[in-house]
Every structure is written in C-alpha cells, then in structure tokens.
Amino acid sequence: MAKPLDEKVEPIFQSVLARNPGETEFHQATREVLESISPVLVKHPAFTHHKIIERICEPERQIIFRVPWTDDQGTVQINRGFRVEFNSALGPYKGGLRFHPSVYLGIIKFLGFEQIFKNALTGMPIGGGKGGSDFDPKGKSDEEVMRFCQSFMTELYRHIGEHTDVPAGDIGVGGREIGYMFGQYKRITNRWEAGVLTGKGLDWGGSLVRTEATGYGATFFVEEMLKVRGDSFEGKTCVVSGSGNVAIYTIEKIAELGGKTVACSDSNGYIYDEKGIDLETVQRLKEIERRRIKDYCEIHKHAKYVANGNIWEIPCQVAMPSATQNEINGKDAKMLVQNGCIAVGEGANMPTTPEGVKIFLDAQIAYGPGKAANAGGVATSALEMQQNACRDSWDFEYTEERLRKIMRSIHNLCYETAMEYGSPGNYVDGANIAGFIRVAKAMVAFGVV
Ligand code: GLU
Numbered sequence: 001m002a003k004p005l006d007e008k009v010e011p012i013f014q015s016v017l018a019r020n021p022g023e024t025e026f027h028q029a030t031r032e033v034l035e036s037i038s039p040v041l042v043k044h045p046a047f048t049h050h051k052i053i054e055r056i057c058e059p060e061r062q063i064i065f066r067v068p069w070t071d072d073q074g075t076v077q078i079n080r081g082f083r084v085e086f087n088s089a090l091g092p093y094k095g096g097l098r099f100h101p102s103v104y105l106g107i108i109k110f111l112g113f114e115q116i117f118k119n120a121l122t123g124m125p126i127g128g129g130k131g132g133s134d135f136d137p138k139g140k141s142d143e144e145v146m147r148f149c150q151s152f153m154t155e156l157y158r159h160i161g162e163h164t165d166v167p168a169g170d171i172g173v174g175g176r177e178i179g180y181m182f183g184q185y186k187r188i189t190n191r192w193e194a195g196v197l198t199g200k201g202l203d204w205g206g207s208l209v210r211t212e213a214t215g216y217g218a219t220f221f222v223e224e225m226l227k228v229r230g231d232s233f234e235g236k237t238c239v240v241s242g243s244g245n246v247a248i249y250t251i252e253k254i255a256e257l258g259g260k261t262v263a264c265s266d267s268n269g270y271i272y273d274e275k276g277i278d279l280e281t282v283q284r285l286k287e288i289e290r291r292r293i294k295d296y297c298e299i300h301k302h303a304k305y306v307a308n309g310n311i312w313e314i315p316c317q318v319a320m321p322s323a324t325q326n327e328i329n330g331k332d333a334k335m336l337v338q339n340g341c342i343a344v345g346e347g348a349n350m351p352t353t354p355e356g357v358k359i360f361l362d363a364q365i366a367y368g369p370g371k372a373a374n375a376g377g378v379a380t381s382a383l384e385m386q387q388n389a390c391r392d393s394w395d396f397e398y399t400e401e402r403l404r405k406i407m408r409s410i411h412n413l414c415y416e417t418a419m420e421y422g423s424p425g426n427y428v429d430g431a432n433i434a435g436f437i438r439v440a441k442a443m444v445a446f447g448v449v
Contacts, residue, residue, distance in 0.1 A: 003035045005031075005034055005035060005038075006038035006041075008038065008041060008048065009034045009037070009038055009041075009053065012034065012053050012054055012057065013030065013031060013034050015054070016030050016057050019058075020106070020109070022106065023105060023106030023109055023110075024106060025106050025107050025109075025110035025325060025326075025350070026106045026109040026110045026113065028110065028326075028350065028353075028354065029109075029110040029113045029114055029350060030057055030113060031354070032350075032354065032357070032428070032432070033113075033117065033432045033436065034053070035432075036428060036429045036432035036433055036436075037053070037432060037433060037436055039421045039422060039433070040421070040433055040436060040437060040440075044437070044440070046444055047440050047444070050443065050444050050448070052439075052440045052443055052444065055443065056087060056116065056436075056439065056440075056443075057113075059084050059085065059086045059087075059109065059112065060085050060086060060087060060088060060093075061084075061085040062082075062083075062084045062085070062105070062109075063081075063082065063083045063084070063085070063131075063156075063159055064080065064081070064082055064105070065080070065081045065082075065155040065156075066078060066079075066080065066081070066155075067079040067080065067081045067133055067135065067148065067151050067152050067155070068151060069144070069147045069148045069150075069151045070147060071140075071144055072141055072143065072144055077148075079133050079134055079135040079148070080103075080104075080133060080134055081131070081132075081133045081152050081155060081156065082103070082105060082108045082131050082132055082133065083108075083129065083130075083131035083156060083159055083160075083165070083167070084105075084108050084109055084112040084129060084130055084131065085112075085127075085129045085159070085165055086109075086112040086113060086115065086116055086127070086128045086129050086130070087116040087127050087128045087129075087439060088127035089127060089439050089442035089443045089446065090119065090120055090125060090126060090127050090438065090439060090442055091119075091124070091125035091126040091127045092126065092127055092161075092162070092163055092164055092165055092166050093127045093128060093129030093164070093165040093166070094115070094119055094126035094127060094128065094129060094165075094166050094168075094378060094381065094382070095111065095112060095115040095119070095128055095129045095130040095131070095167070095168070095170075095378065096111075096130060096131075096132075096167065096168045096169050096170030096173060096199075096377075096378075097130075097131045097132045097133075097167050097168070097169065097170055097173045097177075098111065098130070098131075098132035098133075098170040098171045098172060098173065099132055099133050099135045099136070099137050099148075099171070099172030099173050099177065100132070100134070100136065100171050100172050101134055101135075101136040102134070103132045103133060103134045104134065107132075107325075108130050108131060108132055109130075110325070110349075110350065111130040111170070111349055112128055112129050112130035113128070114128075114349055114350060114370065114371050115128035115129065115130055115378070116128030116435070116439060117371050117431065117432060117435030117436060117439070118370075118371040118372070118374070118375045118378060118435065119375075119378055119382075120434075120435040120436075120438040120439050121371065121372055121375055121410045121413065121414070121431060121434060121435045121438075122375050122378065122379040122382060122406060122410065123406070123409065123410075123413075123438075124379060124382035124406075125382070126166075126378065126381075126382050126385075129165055129167075130170070131156070131167055132170065132172075132173070133148075133152060135148050135152075135172075136172075137172045137177070142176070145176065145177065145180065146180045149177050149180035149181045149184065150180060150181075150183075150184045152181065153180075153181045153184035153185055153188070154184065154188065156181075157184070157185050157188050157189060160185075160196055160197075161193070161196055162193055162194075162195030162196050162385070162388070162389075166195065166196060166197065166198060166381070166385065167181075167197055167198075168197065168198040168199045168377075168378070168381050169199040169245075171244070171324065173199075174199070174245060175199065175200075175201055175206075175211070178197055178198075178199045178200055178201075179200075179201060179204075181197060182196075182197050182200060182204070185197070194388035195385050195388040195389060198210065198381035198384045198385060199211075199381065199384075200384070205384075205388055206384065207380060207381075207383055207384035207387055207393070207394070207399060208393070208394065208395065208396045208399050209380055209383075209396060209399040209400050209403060210377075210380045210381065210383075210384055211245060211249070212249040212252070212253075212400075213249075213376045213377045213379070213380035213381075213403055214245065214246045214249070214347060214374050214376055214377030215245070215246045215247065215248060215249025215250035215251070215252065215253060215322070215347060216249055216250075216252075216253045216376060216400065216403060217373075217374065217375065217376015217377065217379065217380075217403055217406075217407045218246070218250055218320060218322070218345045218346070218347040218368075218373045218374050218376065219233075219250050219253035219254055219257065219320070219345070220253070220376065220403070220404050220407035220408070221345055221368050221372065221373040221376075221407050221410070221411055222318060222320065222343050222345035222366070222368060222373070223257060224407065224408055224411035224412075225343055225345070225366035225368055225411065225427070226343060226366065228366075228415065229342075229366060231342070232257070232258065233254060233257035233258050233259035233318070234257070234258035234259070235258060235259070235260075236254075236258075236259040236260070236316075236317045236318050237259070237260055237262055237315070237316045237317050237318075238254050238259050238260065238261045238262070238316055238317070238318040238319070238320060239261065239262065239263045239264075239311060239312070239314050239316040239318075239319050239320070240254070240261050240263070240264050240277075240319075240320045240322055240347075241264065241265050241270075241311050241312075241320075241321050241322055241323040241327060241348075241351075242264065242265060242266070242321075242322040242323035242324075242347070242348065243264045243265060243266050243282055243285075243286050243293045244286065244322070244323075245287075246322040246347040246348065246374070246377075247264050247320075247322040247323070247347065248279065248282060248283055248286065248287070250320050250322055250347050251264065251277055251279055251282070252279055254318075254320075255276070255279070259318065260276040261276060261277045262274055262276060262277065262314065262316070263277070263311055263314050263316075264277055264282065264293065264311075265293060265309075265311045265323065266286075266292055266293040267323075268292055268293070268294065268307060268308070269293070269294060269305055269306050269307040269308055269309050270293070270305070270306050270309045270310075270311040270314075271293055271294070271296045271297060271303055271304065271305050271306075272303065272304045272305075272306065272314060273296075273300060273302070273303040273304075274302075275302070278296075278299075278300060281296055281299050281300065282296065293305075294307070310332065312328060312332035312333075312335055312336055313335060314339075315339035315340060316336070316339070316340075316341055317340060317341060317342050317343070318341070318342070318343045318344070318345070319336055319341050319343075319344045319345075320344070320345045320346070320347050321344070321346055321347065321348050321351035321352065322346075322347030322348050322351075323348055323351065324348055324351065325348065325349060325350045325351060326350065326351065326352075326353050327348065327351045327352075328344075328351055328352040328353065328356045329353045329355060329356055330353060330355030330356050330358075330359060332356060333352065333355070333356035333357075333359035333360055334359055337359060337360070337363045337365060341365060342365050342366060343365060343366040343367075343368075344360055344365065344366070344367050344368065345368040345373045346368060346369055346370035346373045346374060347370070347373065347374050348370060348374065349370045349371075349374065350370055351370065352369075357369070357428060361426060361428065364425065366427075367427060367428070368411075368427050369427055369428050369431055371431050371432075371435065372410050372411070372414050372427055372430070372431040375406075375407075375410055376403050376406065376407055379403065379406045379407075379410075380399070380403055383399060383402055383403070413430070413434045414427045414430030414431045414434055415427070415430060416430075417429075417430040417431075417433050417434040417437075418430030418433075421433050
C-alpha cells in the first residue's frame, strides 16, 4: 500500500482528514504530496517552524454559491457553484472551472491543491485555485448553457480579476463557456479586462496554442522522459483515454512525433482502431457536432466500439490517461505493465489511484504524474496572460516553442529534484518536492499571512 508518512507529517495529515470530512479526493491528493516531502523538512527546518505544510493544506478562501437558471421548458434549476482560492504565494489564483455532475467541494479542493504545485513547477507567476459546478452541460442547448454561465458569473465576478484570480476551462468548460462568462463579466463590470479569464477565443484576447497546450505539453513531457531512457515515440503504440480537448491534441502530437494511437474513449465506452485513430473524425464528432465516440465506427467500419469497456486492457507501450481522476486503478496499472507499457503521461488530473501509482513506480516505468505532465495547459494560460498584459498576440510557432521549452524545463526540474532528494527516476517525488519548495520559500518570505 501507500508509503507510511513521516512522524512529523502524520499528525498534519490526520488533521486534514478531521477538518475535511468526506472529501476523499482531497485526502488522496494531500496524502500523495505529504508522502514526498519529509526529506525537504530535513533540509529546510524553517518550513516546519513556519508551519508551511499546515498552511498549504488550508485554502486561503473557499466560496460556495447558488446558481439559479431557467431551462428551455421554463423550469427553474438550481446548481451549486464553487471557487476555491487555494494559494496566492506565487501569483494570482489560477486554475480552471469544471462543470460536471460529480463536482462537490472535495473534487474542487483536490484540483485546487494539485494546481498550486503544478503552477509552481511552470516557473510562472501564478498561484493555485479551482472552481466549477455540479451543472451537467451534456444534452443542454446552447441557450441553457449560456443562461447557466451568465448566472454563474453573476456571482463569481466579484471574486475574480486579472490580479486576483484568473479562471479558465477544465472538464465541461471550453471556448463556448468561457465566451459566455467573459461576456457577462464584461457587462457587469463595464471592463474589457482580457486577463481575467484564459482560454479565450482568438478574436478576443485568446492565445494561439492554448487549445492544444495540455495535450501537446503532456506529449512533450513523455518525449523528454523517453529521451532520458534513450528512446522516443517513433513506432510506439499508444492508448489515450478520453476524447476531449486534452485527448485530441495528445493524439495529434503523438502522431507528429512518430507514434500511433489505437484507442480513445468517452464516458460510455472506448473505440479501438488498429490502423490508428483518425483524428479528423474524432475532432468533428466531439468538437463540432458534440456527439458520442461510438459514432466513430459508423464512419470507420473496421474500428471496434466497446460499450463500458476498460480501455487499459488494450496493449500499448505508452498510455496517456486524459479523461478524469482515478481512471487507472491498481489492476489496470498491473495490466498495462504486463502488456509492455513503458511510459505513462497523465494528461488528466490525478487519473491514477495510489495503488496504480505504486505499481508504475515499482515497475520503474517512466511515469509522469499529472501535476508535471499536464502543466502545459496552465503554462500556456500564463502565456495568454502575458500577451494580454502587453496587448500583444504571438504566432503559433513562437508560442508552441515557448510551451516546449517550459515542458522541457519542468521535466528537468522534476528529474533533477528527484535525484537530489534520493529518489532518482521518481517524477512523483520530483514534482511534489520542486513545486512545494517554490511555494514554501515565497510563504516564508511573506511571514505569517
Ligand atoms: N484546467 C487546467 C488544469 O488542470 C488548466 C487551468 C488553467 O489554464 O488555468 O491545469
């Protein structure tokens, strides 16, 4: 099972459990970081003295609000909205909004907590936060989504701002939703404040490469992990779960780097195409027509659809979970390793359970945890903020090159930190320790605030 916690850290974790009852995903995310950081406390006793861990585990501010809206039948609906402003040591709170029926405080807190360290790893001036709602955009009309987004922003606007808190997308929140929210923010505040949201449309303050960034970045991260082992994507068979924004651009970049993705999925099932997934079809189905992945097989008759299937049973050398949290359990991880998987790059946030992570680490495959591997999305959001701040817009090649450099530097930072702290090759420890130290140093500098 999981690593035992150091005796200094165990009581802190017990207090997290007691203070945040029932928030299992948040417990999982905090425990994973706490497992890594005991060696940091030995080198930096000031962090203990300043109670940095205790402070980091407690969000600076948590906002929960009612979101009433009217559906197309004229019926009033009520959802719950959240914004957890977790840590602003390194910059304004930064992190996406998730609209999904599974959303509750524990999900937003796990995501916000992860975001602190992920954002720190990018080296850019962004703190950590996350928000969202239990609203389910699936099956809703554009007008319903618009009314929901407007109501959501009618409360959220008072808490955010380009120097305060800068939301973006996550599951269920893409360009359409950001548009409706930006429009409402602008209307209420009477400010054309580009830097208040990222993931904006290209005609109104968005950045090239932001849409592609999480998927491209995760693939670059895996490319770097493979490089360390004298290997590359060339000729590799890959499985990418999900079929949203992250999955689509992961599949695209894998193909550019010489690999072949044979399967992807949605919450109903997976498709397997031994010739390699045809990206144009997936993009049209998911991005334009908002249909289900099973329809892929209507167009590509040789492909197979497995309803409620487990995508991890497909043999692959590289697995890139890009759907949601805890989608790879211990059994799945074992199956992947047994089937010859040599690298895992997490496009989603916390997609592997603690049992699964242990199996990957014990097998010594190249395992890139989400907070490092998927940091390209938020890093490009920070590039969008930079462009907004100087009212500029950069071209695709330049922006992609910036992303590539950032991913390389995150990889190297995690790799070297793991080495320095006695767990060579362990990107989990590397990411947790490197991210933590950046935030902790800033917190010490600020005093008890
Ligand atoms: N939701 C993304 C993440 O998990 C992106 C956040 C952002 O761009 O602010 O990192």
